[in-house]
Amino acid sequence: MAVVGRADEIEAVLACVGEAAAGRASTLLVRGEPGVGKTSLVGEACEAAGDADTIWTACLPLTSMTTPLLPLRPALRRAGLGDDVTLVEFDGWLEWATADRPVVLVVDDLHWADRSSLDVLLYAIAGRADRGLAVIATVRAGADGEWLSGWLADVRRLPRVRELALDRLDRVGTGEQIAAILGRPADEGLVDEVFSRTGGNPYLSALLVRDLDPRATALPPERPSQLRDAVMRSWRRMSPAAKELTRIVAVGGHPQTGERLARIAPDLGFDHPVLPALREAVDARVLLAVPDGRYWFTHPLLAEVLDGDLLAEQRQRMNARYASVLGSTPGSGPGDDADPAELADHYERAGMVEPAFRWAVRAAEATGGAPERLRLLRRALSLWPALDNPGIDRLELWDRARVAAREAGLGPDELEAVEALIALLPADREPLRLGRLMFRRLRLIAWMGLAQPDLEAMRTAVAVTASHSESAEHAMTTAMLADALLDVGDPAAVSLTAEALEMAERTGDPEAVAEALVGTAYAKMGLREPDAAQDAERSWEIASRARLFTTMRVAVYAMANARLDLSNRERAAIFRRGAEGLVAAGAPHSDVAEMCAWEARGLLLAGDWVDCRRRLRVALGARPGPRGDVVARVAAAGLACLQGRPAEAEGHLARAEEVFGEGVGGLQDVFLDETRALVALGAGDPSAAFDIALAGLEQEPYVEELLPLGARALADQAEAARDPAPVLERLAAFRRRYPTVISDPRASVREDEGALQALADAETARATGDPAELTLWRAAAEACHESGNPWDEAYARWRLARTTLRDRRTHREAPEALRGAYRLAQRLAARPLLTDLEQLARTARVDLTETAHPIEPPPSLPGLTRREREVLGYLLAGATNSEIAKELVLSEKTVGVHISNMLRKTGTTNRVQLADLARRTA
Secondary structure, eight states: OOOOSOHHHHHHHHHHHHHHHTTOOEEEEEEEOTTSOHHHHHHHHHHHHOSSEEEEEEOOTTHHHHSTTGGGHHHHHHHTOOTTOOHHHHHHHHHHHTTTSOEEEEEEOGGGOOHHHHHHHHHHHTSOSSSOEEEEEEEETTOOOHHHHHHHHHHHTSTTEEEEEOOOOOHHHHHHHHHHHHTSOOOHHHHHHHHHHHTTOHHHHHHHHTTSOTTOSSOOSSOOHHHHHHHHHHHHTSOHHHHHHHHHHHHHOSOBOHHHHHHHGGGGTOOSOHHHHHHHHHHTTSEEEOTTSOEEESSHHHHHHHHHTSOHHHHHHHHHHHHHHHOOOTTSOOOTTOOHHHHHHHHHHTTOHHHHHHHHHHHHHHOOOHHHHHHHHHHHHHHGGGOSOOSSOHHHHHHHHHHHHHHHTOHHHHHHHHHHHHHHSOTTTOHHHHHHHHHHHHHHHHHHTSSSOOHHHHHHHHHHHGGGTTSHHHHHHHHHHHHHHHHTTOTTHHHHHHHHHHHHHHHTOHHHHHHHHHHHHHHHHHTTOTTHHHHHHHHHHHHHHTTOHHHHHHHHHHHHHHOTTOOHHHHHHHHHHHHHHHHHHTOOHHHHHHHHHHHHHHHHHTTOHHHHHHHHHHHTSSOOOHHHHHHHHHHHHHHHHHTTOHHHHHHHHHHHHHHHTTOOTTOOTHHHHHHHHHHHHHTTOHHHHHHHHHHHHTTOSSOTTHHHHHHHHHHHHHHHOSSOHHHHHHHHHHHHHOSSOOOOSSOOSOOOHHHHHHHHHHHHHHHHTOTTHHHHHHHHHHHHHHTTOHHHHHHHHHHHHHHHHTOGGGGGGHHHHHHHHHHHHHHHTOHHHHHHHHHHHHHHTOOTTSOOOOOOOOTTSTTOOHHHHHHHHHHHTTOOHHHHHHHHTOOHHHHHHHHHHHHHHHTOSSHHHHHHHHHHTO
């Protein structure tokens, strides 16, 4: 079983082993339900520890309870002791064994241990504190037998004993486990289905999905026989009365109180006392008492299996009886412990259409949860045609479903409701309502990437509302059309945007004004007007006050794009603000997740990979919506590739490709190309990487990242080719066609064209053997540093080190260049680059652990103070401002001042020119 989502728990086991390695005795009790992964967790952690002598022992059911010391036999055999060993003899052997190296004694399934083994273990755990012994025992939660409960009470009172409660995986952890089993990220719908059925139990989840097609989007109707056996093992050992009662609980479909079961069970033919049967089911760990005093299955899948084993007629009769007992007459209230949704479910399963419809509508009015409300309304809509007098208009039901879907963030369901309403609503009856629906339909289509912007549909929406030219709906549809025309470069777009804002402000409608302000902001961006950011900010504030979730998201994009001088970290902060604002407004997770996905991408580019992973966990924690899913997957693929996890990178990229389709809500195909090319380079396929980069560049205009990647791919091919001439010809043609990076004239995700240009030029020089390669790599490293691009900076510094080693005149620069690149790669956990750097250091016989050594500046560089010469020495050694500050015990700001003074005194404009001048005058 794949061990995922257990980083903290593995650290706890490793800490126990670490105590032993440090010569201190330690004990860890790992508790959890069956199938939660106790054994797998301890096994993986002990394997990762590696520096201890691990003795693995396992207790067996029944047999070990009657055979003394059975679980300790492996340790006894290794010690050369007999089966009748005394406590003192076994402890003495541990004393001898730990004198040489730490010992980890693992006792798996302690709940089945015999009394003699428990006594020996207690004596060992209570032994000397200054020996390298780690005792790690796994024990089933709730398995406190006659001997074990007293033993646990004694052990817990001892010093150096810790407990680790291993819970089920959450939904994200379940998704990670499924991805590990299938070899690629799973469909979010599949994750939902598995998690709802297993409750996050890793063993059951593994049984459900292990034979699935990796591209499966749902579970097959039949369940694996091994899964059925696993969930029914304890159930089969119960008495007939307990089995029958649990079937009644399963049909209930929800946790049941003992009082309710006592009322319902006799009417279903159960002629035994309820309480003893309930007690037996709880003791067998088939049922458990949930916090509110009701009872439900330890493994939800068992409820599904028991209900599924019933004949259709049995199931129908039992559900009808449930409904009758709980209070099923339309117009009357349910019983004290029932709710309308539960009654609606029982009536529907009983095949009673009219009461099922009535209670579904009533339950939808009463429930506060949008997803549950949508489920009930969809049921009512499915039953509506079968009724002679439903008592409620179908249009009204669809409108309620639309609102519920919108609140739940379920785009496909909302789009279905919107389209149903448009089809039912005559254009001449309610043109404004129809216009708002058409506006929402186009927003949803764009968000889900189902089609390219439909100008004709937008013009139709404007025409539908034209008879009410002063309405908010007409202003909104006009603003949407103007924004679409901006994208295609229509010259009339700017004036139409201004007209839409004037109309919206006259109406005073918050949604109309906020939407029109976004369009105005983008129009001003195109004209390079400085107050574009103010319009975007104002749109955000208005939409936030009115809790307009979609418009809030759109405003965040405008704020992020309105300024071209933002760093990746600053842009990530805007998306963090968007996510926090949406949470505060009560937005659905899909909206929040989309903001977190973009924030994660910004954090990745800024090199903050730890926080990036945290935000990705939020982004992928539930259905994030199509755009959020693509952005998050691209960020996850990029991070996995840069950190040396190619299979994970390819899996995330494949999932992004699936969701992306023909284009997702404003994302162009080139959005994926950078990651596609990066993953191809990571897989050692520069030819494919170049083809991807070239194809993306041909889809101008917003592809600034692809020029250096294309040049890098060709440089790799040239270095590997026996005859590089054809590659160099292709490179020359490539650079003639694309001499400079192609940037977005209006906005972009990443504004570091200078660094990207420097990288492309350095890669070209690497391929052609240009004498300027060394200078170009210095410039590229510095430009990447200045633009806040640490991944490319680390790569450029590695290339710089390689180049310095090829020339005796610059050979002395290599150690510090290598160490600077190595320190940066370590901070980024960039395993592939670390491997390259370590290999280069071995070849060059450079100790990567040494600190930076300053290079003495030439005396012919006049006018510098003593401190400035010290700073220059470290600068020549390739140290960054933060590294110089650390070595000289200065602030980074002070270091920057010294460098600025040196630039002024020498007439140079940047650090690279200053360093080159110092080297030339040496």
